[in-house]
Structures are given as C-alpha cells and as structure tokens.
Amino acid sequence: MDFVAVHPSVIGAVRGKVRGVGTGLFHGLVCIADELKVGTIWGEATANSAPFYEKILGADRSLDHFFINGETMEHCRRQLGGMHIRRA
Numbered sequence: 001m002d003f004v005a006v007h008p009s010v011i012g013a014v015r016g017k018v019r020g021v022g023t024g025l026f027h028g029l030v031c032i033a034d035e036l037k038v039g040t041i042w043g044e045a046t047a048n049s050a051p052f053y054e055k056i057l058g059a060d061r062s063l064d065h066f067f068i069n070g071e072t073m074e075h076c077r078r079q080l081g082g083m084h085i086r087r088a
Helices: 008-013 021-035 051-057 070-081
Strands: 042-044 065-068
Touching: 021 042, 021 051, 021 070, 051 065, 051 070, 065 070
Parallel strands: none
Antiparallel strands: 042 065
C-alpha cells in the first residue's frame, strides 16, 4: 500500500457514531503485512495522528515518521489480535 488515511473530518465530526476506523485500518495493515511476510511497516504521522500512533504502538513519542518491525510489530499483533473475528 502506498497511502492509507482517515480523513480528519471523520475523526471529529462523528464522534460517538463511528469509532475504531483508524484502529481497523491499522489492524488490516498488520494482517496484510503478516500474510505477505512483510517485516516492516513504514509510516508518517501528523500532529493530529501522532497521539494515535503513540497509543497503538506503545511508543513514548511518535515523530513525523515511524517504522513498525520486530518487537513493535509483535506488540501490535498482541494488541490487535483480540479484535480479529474469523468467519467460517
């Protein structure tokens, strides 16, 4: 994937009605990376998105870019693993 984003108007405008869009997208990226045996996800953060990435990555601080691999990828798998519902 080259670009994935949640539009800022969706984040603020529909609070309470739509939740988990960013987390769902992120979960999908981790699943796709696993399926394709991709060892690193590279991303960029904005002032609006940095707190989200800090939370989901378990990071102290997200700068303008980040790499998800190794232990950080494992953290994401553990955190997001309970969200995935397999359908028969």
